[in-house]
Amino acid sequence: MPTRSDRLAQRLALAVPALLLGGAYLGEYGFGLYPCEMCWWQRYPHFAAVGLALLSTVAAPKRMWIALAGFAILVSGGIGAFHAGVEYGWWEGLTACSSLSSGGGDPLEAIMNAPLVRCDEVQWSFFGISLAGWNALISTATALAILRLLGLRSET
Incomplete structure (x- = not known):
């Protein structure tokens, strides 16, 4: 029988990555903040976390699926921390940048007119923290909370 802390961990594992993905989209x-390559890398573990958290609602052992979701969220936080460090110039990033192309029409024209999004430039920040930095902070805190909640076994 799941404890109250297990249920809270499960809700966090589902809600936080879903909200972060919703915010990213x-x-x-809504605001033209196109993702760079490392932004996409941060999204993939959140997709996995949502799937794992949903799986925990129907498959046993629930705590294992919730823990795996927590680790996926932690991976996204780690990627976000690395990306934020690249944005702030603390270390060298990857050389790849990404651009978006729209489907249909002339493919070469679409590629040539697509916006180039660099991984080492902050597109938007709040209180001096970039989106990658916020993802690092929120994801890491959430993952640690989930894992902590799963470590607490209430006998009530």
């Missing part, structure tokens, strides 16, 4: 499609 809102920024992308």
